[in-house]
Amino acid sequence: MLLENILAAKKKAGESSISFEFFPPKTDKGEANLWQCIQELSQLNPDFVSVTYGAGGSTQDRTRRIVERIKHETSLEPMAHLTCVGSTQEDLAELLGQYKKSGMKNILALRGDAPEGADKFEAVKGGFSYATDLVKFVREQKAFSIAVATYPEGHPESAGGMADDLRYLKIKQDEGAIAAITQYFFDNDAYYRFREQAEKMGITIPIIPGIMPIGNYEQIVRFSKMCGASIPAWLHEKMQPVADDLGAVKAMGIEVATQQCQNLLANDVAGLHIYALNKSEASLAICKNL
Numbered sequence: 368m369l370l371e372n373i374l375a376a377k378k379k380a381g382e383s384s385i386s387f388e389f390f391p392p393k394t395d396k397g398e399a400n401l402w403q404c405i406q407e408l409s410q411l412n413p414d415f416v417s418v419t420y421g422a423g424g425s426t427q428d429r430t431r432r433i434v435e436r437i438k439h440e441t442s443l444e445p446m447a448h449l450t451c452v453g454s455t456q457e458d459l460a461e462l463l464g465q466y467k468k469s470g471m472k473n474i475l476a477l478r479g480d481a482p483e484g485a486d487k488f489e490a491v492k493g494g495f496s497y498a499t500d501l502v503k504f505v506r507e508q509k510a511f512s513i514a515v516a517t518y519p520e521g522h523p524e525s526a527g528g529m530a531d532d533l534r535y536l537k538i539k540q541d542e543g544a545i546a547a548i549t550q551y552f553f554d555n556d557a558y559y560r561f562r563e564q565a566e567k568m569g570i571t572i573p574i575i576p577g578i579m580p581i582g583n584y585e586q587i588v589r590f591s592k593m594c595g596a597s598i599p600a601w602l603h604e605k606m607q608p609v610a611d612d613l614g615a616v617k618a619m620g621i622e623v624a625t626q627q628c629q630n631l632l633a634n635d636v637a638g639l640h641i642y643a644l645n646k647s648e649a650s651l652a653i654c655k656n657l
């Protein structure tokens with residue numbers, strides 16, 4: 368089912384969508400673990416699930432294999448992430464053609480990050496430089512609902528912070544995106560400010576919050592520095608004293624994410640997109656609490 372129809376049905380019913388994000392594992396053991404996780408999260412009847420797209424060729428093939436298997440062997444609606452990294456327009460057209468043939472309906476169109484070993488993103492000759500170009504290209508295939516990424520606290524490369532991100536989100540909408548999924552954040556006020564400014568700029572597509580359950584605090588601190596998500600003082604005070612106790616961090620991570628989602632749901636979000644990272648435990652607990 369097209370994401371635009373999924374979200375319209377949810378809106379009509381006065382409900383918010385729930386979705387989970389997975390990544391393509393590199394090993395057979397990781398893959399077995401992913402299918403176990405997908406099976407466990409299926410109990411929650413998520414509205415869609417998405418699978419990330421890596422920079423290297425083999426990871427890209429894995430994304431396709433996994434989303435097609437979800438499409439054909441489960442009752443879940445998959446969304447394939449797609450990036451501009453390392454691909455010419457011909458490569459992208461071929462992959463989208465395969466997706467069309469296999470009945471895939473939903474694409475998350477991204478620029479992507481620099482591949483391992485490179486320090487910044489560089490467009491390949493005959494490829495695209497920005498997600499906005501990819502959105503337009505995917506729309507021209509006339510087969511997919513297109514979602515995009517957005518950054519309530521600013522993309523790390525945006526010189527103009529939130530204002531830049533809003534400007535590019537508006538272009539993504541104008542080129543055909545029907546929904547945006549945010550980078551994870553812990554400060555809901557930052558999201559509300561972003562959403563309010565987006566509305567003022569004529570951005571009408573749903574901006575679905577990305578939710579990151581914390582499982583390892585030190586890892587999250589490191590990753591947040593790279594991706595531009597702030598760690599509020601209240602969160603640091605809560606997590607830092609137990610950072611070495613993974614059991615305590617996991618339990619607190621579930622509590623923090625539950626409260627964050629409750630607050631977002633009380634403020635009319637179109638959906639919640641949980642970065643499940645191929646583990647079901649936290650997502651199951653958060654959804655049970657909600």
Ligand SMILES: Cc1cc2nc3c(=O)[nH]c(=O)nc-3n(C[C@H](O)[C@H](O)[C@H](O)COP(=O)(O)OP(=O)(O)OC[C@H]3O[C@@H](n4cnc5c(N)ncnc54)[C@H](O)[C@@H]3O)c2cc1C
Binds near residue numbers: 421480497499523577
């Ligand atoms: C929900 C979500 C899922 C993700 N999934 C993946 C994944 O599967 N694989 C992966 O590799 N990465 C993924 N990422 C990370 C993403 O690829 C990076 O954040 C990347 O650096 C930017 O991608 P983008 O699509 O937001 O790029 P863009 O929107 O193109 O933005 C990139 C930078 O260029 C600027 N910019 C945008 N448009 C223009 C323009 N027209 N002119 C000038 N400047 C412009 C922006 O301000 C920004 O600084 C994901 C991110 C999110 C939030």
